[in-house]
Amino acid sequence: MSTVATAQLELQNVTKRFGGVAALDGVTLSVAKGDILGIIGPNGAGKTTLLNCISGIYPPDSGDIHWEGASITGTAPHKVARLGIGRTFQVVKPFGSMTVRENAAVGALFGSAEARLAPKAAFVRADEVLELVGLTPKAGLSVTALTIPDRKRLEVARAVATRPKLLLLDEVMAGLNNVEIDEALEMVRAVHATGVTVVLIEHVMRVIVGVCRRAVVLDFGQVLAEGEPEVVLRDERVIEAYLGERYAKRLRA
Amino acid sequence: MLFGIDLDVAAGELVALVGANGAGKSTLLGTLSGLVRATSGTVTFAGRDITNVRPEVIVKAGIAHVPQGRRLFGPLSVEKNLLLGAHLRRDRDVRSDLARVLGYFPALKDKLAREAGTLSGGEQQMVAIGRGLMAKPKLLMVDELSLGLAPKVVDRLVDVVQGINRDGTSLLLVEQDVLVALDVADRAYVLENGRVVLAGRAAELKDDPGVRKAYLGI
Numbered sequence: 001m002s003t004v005a006t007a008q009l010e011l012q013n014v015t016k017r018f019g020g021v022a023a024l025d026g027v028t029l030s031v032a033k034g035d036i037l038g039i040i041g042p043n044g045a046g047k048t049t050l051l052n053c054i055s056g057i058y059p060p061d062s063g064d065i066h067w068e069g070a071s072i073t074g075t076a077p078h079k080v081a082r083l084g085i086g087r088t089f090q091v092v093k094p095f096g097s098m099t100v101r102e103n104a105a106v107g108a109l110f111g112s113a114e115a116r117l118a119p120k121a122a123f124v125r126a127d128e129v130l131e132l133v134g135l136t137p138k139a140g141l142s143v144t145a146l147t148i149p150d151r152k153r154l155e156v157a158r159a160v161a162t163r164p165k166l167l168l169l170d171e172v173m174a175g176l177n178n179v180e181i182d183e184a185l186e187m188v189r190a191v192h193a194t195g196v197t198v199v200l201i202e203h204v205m206r207v208i209v210g211v212c213r214r215a216v217v218l219d220f221g222q223v224l225a226e227g228e229p230e231v232v233l234r235d236e237r238v239i240e241a242y243l244g245e246r247y248a249k250r251l252r253a
Numbered sequence: 254m255l256f257g258i259d260l261d262v263a264a265g266e267l268v269a270l271v272g273a274n275g276a277g278k279s280t281l282l283g284t285l286s287g288l289v290r291a292t293s294g295t296v297t298f299a300g301r302d303i304t305n306v307r308p309e310v311i312v313k314a315g316i317a318h319v320p321q322g323r324r325l326f327g328p329l330s331v332e333k334n335l336l337l338g339a340h341l342r343r344d345r346d347v348r349s350d351l352a353r354v355l356g357y358f359p360a361l362k363d364k365l366a367r368e369a370g371t372l373s374g375g376e377q378q379m380v381a382i383g384r385g386l387m388a389k390p391k392l393l394m395v396d397e398l399s400l401g402l403a404p405k406v407v408d409r410l411v412d413v414v415q416g417i418n419r420d421g422t423s424l425l426l427v428e429q430d431v432l433v434a435l436d437v438a439d440r441a442y443v444l445e446n447g448r449v450v451l452a453g454r455a456a457e458l459k460d461d462p463g464v465r466k467a468y469l470g471i
Contacts, residue, residue, distance in 0.1 A: 042403045044373030090401070147275035174401045175321075177273060177429045178470035203403055206470075244405030250432075 007066075008033040008197055009054070009085075009166060014063035015221075016049055023049040024060070025221035031166070036188070036198045038212035038229060040205075042242050046221040047201045048090060051168045054199075055087045056080040067166075081111055086164030090171050092155040094143040101126050101139040104157045111162020122161075129157045132194070133187050149180050153187060160191055167191060169200040173207050185210050205233065205247065217242060254447045255280055257294070262392060267415070267424045269434040269455060271468060272444035278427045279321055281444070282394050285425075286318040287311045299391065313341050317390035321397045321427075323381040327370025331361055334369045334380050338387030347387070354383045357413050375406035382410075386417065393417065394425040399433060411437055431468040435459040443468070 007030035016024040023046045031037050039047050052058045054065060059074035066072070072080055081087075086107075094103045104126035109119065130136050133153045138146065146154060152172045159167055173184050181204060188211055192198050202208060208215055208229050215233070216226040219241045225232050232238055239248045255277045262268045270278050283289035285296060287308035296304045303311055317338070325334050335354065339347045355362050358379040364372065369380055378398070385393050398414065399407040407430070415437055418424045428434035435441055435455040443451035443464065451458065458464050465471045 040403075042373070043375045043401075043406060149274050171401055175274065175397060175429055177271075177431060177468055179467060180274060182470050203401060205404065242403055242405055244408040246408045246411075247404040 006032050008035075008068060009199075010064075010066040011050075011054070012064045012066070014050075014053055014060045014065060016046075016053055016058055016060050022221045024053065026063070027218070027221070027223055029216055029223060029226065031197060031199060033165075033197055034192075034195075035214060036192055036200070036212050038208040038215040039199065039201045039218060040203070040208060040215060040242065041218035041224070045218040047218055048170055049221075050218065051087060051170055051199075051201065054080070055085060055168060078110075081162055081164075084163070084165035085168065086111065086159040086162045086166070087168035088152075088155045088159050088170055088172055090174075092151050094146075094151065094154055094158075096142075096144055098143065099139065100135055100141050100143055100146065100154055101130065103143055103154055104130055104135075104139075104161050107158035107161030108163075111164075125161055125163075126157075129160045132160060132190055133157045134183075149176055149184065152176075152184070156187065156191070160196070164196060166197045166199065169198065171201055171203070173202055173204055176204075178206060181206050182210075205243075205251075209233070255284065255291075256447045258444075258447075258449055260442055260449065260452075262423050262425055264391070265418070265421060265423055267418045267426065267437060267439050269438035269441040270425060270427045270444060271431050271434050271441055273468075274429075276444040277447040278444055279396055280447075282318060282396055282425070282427065285311075285394065286316055288318075309341055312388050312390075315389075315391035317385035317388040317393050319381050319385040319393065319395040321400065323377045325369040325377055325380055325384075328368055330366050331369050331372070331380055332365040335361075335365075335383050335387050338384035339389075342387075342389065346389075350387060350389060354386045357386070357416060358383055374401050375403065375410070378402060378406075378410060379413075382413070382417075386422075390422060392423040392425060394427075396427045398426060398428050399430050407433065431464070432459075 009031040011027055011029050014024050014027045041047055053060045056075050056077040064071055064073050067083060105122040108122035108125035130139050133156050135153050156172055173181050176184060212229050215229045217224040217232060217238050224241060225235045225238050272278055280289055284291050287306055290305050295302055298314055303314060361379055398410055435458055438455040441455045441458050442449050
């Protein structure tokens with residue numbers, strides 16, 4: 001239903017099973033170039049599995065994934081990254097023995113084809129992305145010295161260093177308070193402003209409303225609703241399956 | 254790093270600890286549960302000095318810690334994870350207590366044999382809290398109740414936590430969603446850079462202009 005001519009990324013009927021459970025059950029959705037799409041839904045609804053299928057970590061059991069017009073279904077993760085799809089991981093795992101700057105440089109060195117640079121150029125790229133995410137003052141520190149919000153920033157920086165055209169963010173704002181979230185939203189806007197399409201998973205509605213142009217709700221591996229965040233979050237089915245009454249009340253207030 | 258923290262929880266109270274990431278909230282919980290050594294100062298629980306006492310002694314004394322990020326034993330069953338919370342107990346009520354704990358989390362009843370690591374995030378948080386309760390604590394400390402959980406699940410967990418508190422267990426709650434924290438707590442402490450900068454009735458803090466600006470982003 002959401003297939004549009006200008007789609008940069010397109011999923012058609014994507015299904016992924018684990019044992020008997022369909023983590024994704026016929027998901028069809030498209031992402032236009034320049035979009036900021038939020039993916040929400042209950043824990044276990046298939047959100048992370050969706051990112052894993054797109055980024056090549058799991059091949060789907062059936063269905064097709066198209067990137068810029070060509071099929072990338074079942075393509076290996078490092079190839080997907082070099083085609084221009086960058087991602088972060090829910091549990092951040094920076095290289096603990098390296099500095100913030102070195103961690104960012106790793107993304108530049110091993111990312112997209114045109115970014116497979118000499119080390120010197122990789123550090124230039126690292127400095128650019130650290131500036132973008134606001135970590136420049138901490139570039140020389142060991143990653144162990146970073147607070148949780150800063151570790152999340154570094155996770156974004158590593159992904160952005162691969163020069164993605166599409167950035168997949170998996171809960172990079174979990175565990176942040178409202179003011180920290182607002183700062184992180186500025187970072188997402190800054191990355192988006194450089195021409196990067198963004199797909200993000202979050203449970204924090206301040207994020208979805210604050211930055212997303214569209215939201216897709218997954219439930220039991222299927223698309224339950226999609227549309228503008230303000231509309232989707234008032235959808236009775238979404239309140240029933242995901243938001244709950246307390247949030248619905250807060251929203252109405 | 255913590256500097257001269259003064260904090261108290263009365264029996265039966267629900268107290269929230271709020272503050273930015275890196276303010277020292279988890280360090281404070283670690284100090285109370287014996288995982289982090291205090292350089293100076295004293296921690297007293299039920300009239301007894303428990304400063305820098307070993308964690309297992311503190312658990313026996315009646316403080317259970319539900320750590321940030323759940324930290325379950327992923328490959329073990331839900332039942333084993335829960336029973337591990339009672340590891341130090343030598344009384345005969347462990348089995349009946351399991352039934353009592355499952356009373357708070359009916360969703361776990363038909364998942365006792367499942368590997369804990371295969372549960373959804375919300376269910377894992379239930380196991381983590383349940384494991385804490387299996388130690389039969391007088392004080393339960395929960396670090397980041399809502400972390401990574403769907404809003405509706407947070408609602409349910411908030412109800413459960415309030416129920417646990419009503420049934421007589423004191424609670425010390427760390428929560429990033431400051432609005433949720435101040436909704437459920439009797440009192441709250443605000444930590445900044447390792448120091449208590451504000452403390453009071455939760456209802457009053459919610460209206461405090463500084464708190465609204467710094468933590469609620471309103």
